[in-house]
Amino acid sequence: METITHAAKTIGGYIPLELSKGAVYYPNLIALNTGRNALEYILRIRKYTSIYLPYFTCGVLLEPLKKLNVKYHFYHIDEDLDPVIDFEIGERSCFLYTNYFGIKTATVKRLAKEIKHLIIDNAQAFFCEPIANCDTFYSCRKFFGVPDGAYLNISTQLGLSLKQDQSTDRFSHLIKSIDLNIEEGYADYIANNNVLCHNEIKKMSVLTATILASIDYEKCAQIRKSNFAYLDEHLGEENILRLNFSGDDVPMIYPLLLEDPSIKKQLINQKIFVATYWPNVFEWANADSFEFFLAANLVSIPIDHRYSLADMALIVKALKQLI
Numbered sequence: 001m002e003t004i005t006h007a008a009k010t011i012g013g014y015i016p017l018e019l020s021k022g023a024v025y026y027p028n029l030i031a032l033n034t035g036r037n038a039l040e041y042i043l044r045i046r047k048y049t050s051i052y053l054p055y056f057t058c059g060v061l062l063e064p065l066k067k068l069n070v071k072y073h074f075y076h077i078d079e080d081l082d083p084v085i086d087f088e089i090g091e092r093s094c095f096l097y098t099n100y101f102g103i104k105t106a107t108v109k110r111l112a113k114e115i116k117h118l119i120i121d122n123a124q125a126f127f128c129e130p131i132a133n134c135d136t137f138y139s140c141r142k143f144f145g146v147p148d149g150a151y152l153n154i155s156t157q158l159g160l161s162l163k164q165d166q167s168t169d170r171f172s173h174l175i176k177s178i179d180l181n182i183e184e185g186y187a188d189y190i191a192n193n194n195v196l197c198h199n200e201i202k203k204m205s206v207l208t209a210t211i212l213a214s215i216d217y218e219k220c221a222q223i224r225k226s227n228f229a230y231l232d233e234h235l236g237e238e239n240i241l242r243l244n245f246s247g248d249d250v251p252m253i254y255p256l257l258l259e260d261p262s263i264k265k266q267l268i269n270q271k272i273f274v275a276t277y278w279p280n281v282f283e284w285a286n287a288d289s290f291e292f293f294l295a296a297n298l299v300s301i302p303i304d305h306r307y308s309l310a311d312m313a314l315i316v317k318a319l320k321q322l323i
């Protein structure tokens, strides 16, 4: 009689965390642990020796540059958040552009035609599909309740066998946000930001990938678009930033640029938390630059799938009393 043995699969025991089983949004991209490491992956494959990056972007992007000894030069953006390219990009150099707030897809498409060694940072544009042959990366935690995770579009693979990351110890802010509230989890969120620094490139953890496979992406995108449209309808006239976005864009936040830099603080005092993009810009850019003005004055209003139009109406009401 044949004996049946169960080799690897564990049967029984306790019931695991229940998550619905769907599909990830980018099954064909390389799934990694962080956006900055996706940039490192690109730099290692392409062997660029220098990079042009905007003054107006996230400071953690310097991590891979310093690690790989890639020289970096900052460039300015104009009042449409488009790059001001008044320099030559050398043979071993590349040019990084950030799809700001997920509303600059038209610029991304134009640059993809014009610039040879282009890298697109879609950390703020999760839903913007990559352009073929254009090195592009994404960071998942800006859009969804995961502690880490990134996707990379690149035509060749790094000849390294990457270890798999583990995210178990990076969840306390996400768990506290449910069990307690967002504010109680905030210190853990900051701690997690620090934990994400200086890690080696690894494959996305199974935990993050499993959560990402449980999300209703279509619904999330639709809610973002309708919240954004509502805010633009009610605040567009106050907004000194020209928002020439396309209807296909799925924005990360509603960027409301105001002359008065104190509005941000006043909203935060009313528990309407608006992030600053990005604190490092105050160190990188001159105090009279447009980038400095953006970092100081931009009110980045959350529009994600947690919120309904009724929430947007509350934000508009609060703002109208301040502007």
Ligand SMILES: Cc1ncc(COP(=O)(O)O)c(C=O)c1O
Pocket (backbone or CB within 6 Å): 033, 034, 035, 036, 037, 057, 058, 060, 061, 098, 121, 123, 124, 138, 139, 140, 148, 149, 150, 196
């Ligand atoms: C525009 C931008 N690009 C890249 C990153 C890096 O992503 P990650 O935190 O996944 O490394 C961030 C923020 O962290 C960001 O704001």
